[in-house]
Amino acid sequence: MRKQIFCLTVFVCVLSSFSFAQKIMGFTETNAKSQVDWEKKFDEQLSTKNLDTWMQFLTSHPHHVGSVQGKANADYMANLFRSWGYQTEIAEYNVLFPTPKFRQLELLGSKPYKAKLEEATLKEDKTSGQKTEQLPSYNAYSADGDVTAELVFVNRGIPADYDELERMGVSVKGKIVIAKYGGSWRGIKPKVAYEHGAIGCLIYSDPEDDGYSAGDVYPEGPFRPKDGVQRGSVMDMPVYPGDPLTPGFSSTKDAKRLDRNTVVTIMKIPVLPISYEDALPLLQSLSGAVVPAAWRGSLPITYHVGPSKDKVHLKLLFNWDIKSLYNVIAKLPGSELPDEWIIRGNHHDGWVNGAADPTSGMVAEMEEARVIGEMVKKGYKLKRTLVYCAWDGEEQGLLGSTEWAEDHQEELRKKAVAYINSDGNSRGFIGAAGSHTLEPFFNEIADAVIDPQTGVSIKERRYANAVVNGDRAARARLLGNKNIKLGALGAGSDWSGFLQFLGIASLNLGFGGEGSGGEYHSIYDSYDHFVKFKDPGFQYGIALSKTAGRTTMRLANADVIPIDFPSLQKTIADYVTELKMHTETMRLETETENKLINDKLYDLAKDPKKGFESPKPKDAVPFLNFSNLENAMVQLKTSAEEFQKQFGNGLQLPADKQKELNQILFKMERSLINEKGLPRRSWYKHQVYAPGFYTGYGVKTLPGIREGIEERNWKEAQDNIEIVSKTIETYTKEIQKASGVISKKAF
């Protein structure tokens, strides 16, 4: 394995050091040369000034779904896309979009405190005072509620934290919980709290994560000031994203909608995000045991788990309106293959003024689209159709992109080659995640784009960072291997409708790591903050245009779709190994743990003065049978390598055969879809990548199997091993079909 990786690295190095050979994956040599020439022209025309000008307009006022500026932004972008030669429309959908009608949080008792729930206007930040236009701090899709109860601190509020609480003898039943942001997607916190019997949920930003402990606070530095609040959706997105009332179909004006009270993705208890200033008096009211060391934040208090001495009163009421959202869809028809689409998207809605999230990515995408449009006017031909998208309503739950993907599902299944997403962007290192068939293709692009601060390729810079700043294990693993391993996609931005619902190969791209701050989803994510701390001079905005622009143009112009089966096969094989090891570790841990319990060691070790409870024994871990999956993986490996050997021949095929081959290749990702979907969430159909049911953003690879194991549902795990085996077999047959097209002609 190691040797293969080494060879690949050498191979890539040879290619890049003899760049005059101009080899690009999927291109004949002649076409590669012309493509590279156009890419040079593309780079030369990108202008930081445009990014700056557009960001100033787009972030001049709060631009969430249903806002005046949100619609103005959609019109502004649509007009620009039209002026660059794109066939542009605004796709409108009508979605459930709750906004706060009433918010109240108070600590009762001897030392009462009324939460401010207000972020301060700063004279250094010119949009921070737009009070009447700002969405107040809240969590969208919280339940309405009026609850009074004792408070319990639940750390990050993930399932493992509740196991710990149980050991401490603390129950949250009938209580309001307070959780720190981080450690999971925020929507997991109220979901798990509710499952454990809590009646309300508060989420606060501990200064340890993105406040004064991380660095100087805004406006002196980029981090979260004491009254900064992270807004955000708590929709149960791991079940399905998009408009909660129309799962699986589009929320057009006359769509038949679910009754709101039956919707499973809306939280069952009231949830409110608060600042650390508002959290402090509440945390000070907690008594009971001191929290485990890993749970402590950096407020100047001793953290206790609770319950609180005094009760907390939380009252939230929402306007449950149906609001219009506006996606901008701009098409540039392909000259040869108009029915093969490369889709490129970024969202345009923000929680408030949203400069970093999402406008930094949006303006980079616009500049990319502008220059491509200009080049097409000057004779640049794109074989396939480009579809540039600016999504609305991403922040509340990928509303705009999901509704559009659901609305056009038939057409997208037939035509979509790939979906390229970006969201926020800042100074730093390239981050890339997505379908592993695109990994070598993406690595070539990372070789070709130059880092604006150091003058080396973005791949070299990322490699240096990973090796220097990685831990010891990462260093040993990475040294000498510059290949960028794509991350796997869970949830978190607009790819879900494309990748996980429809099976369209997807990539998510963005720079970051040197523009950290605490502005996320607050009123301080503004133009002033962005140009001072995130990407001064928009150099990395241009780097994103270059990276995503190349990705889009190369996919649009490739003679043979540049996908690589061995990369996918190796990645899945690693996942399978990981799952087997995980099951083995669980078995050993369960045996040891049960022995400690049965030998009463927990009872003897605990502090008798604290009411801690000993854990209960767990059921033994059975042996799962991975053999069908492993056999399917052997077949996949053989077929993937066979096709790999033939790939070059694909470039020499006559046009009609090449078209036939591409028809198979661009739909390959569809075979990783199982129409029945994942257990308990049929909307998610991809068998390799899904957001975690209990982690949210965090990806679960081979999710059907992995979550069965993690939740100790052994039957479900075994059933899903069989389902995934079948999926791999189907996928392998498609590779063989593709090989058939080549060998018929080549031999």
Ligand SMILES: [Zn+2]
């Ligand atoms: Zn975003």
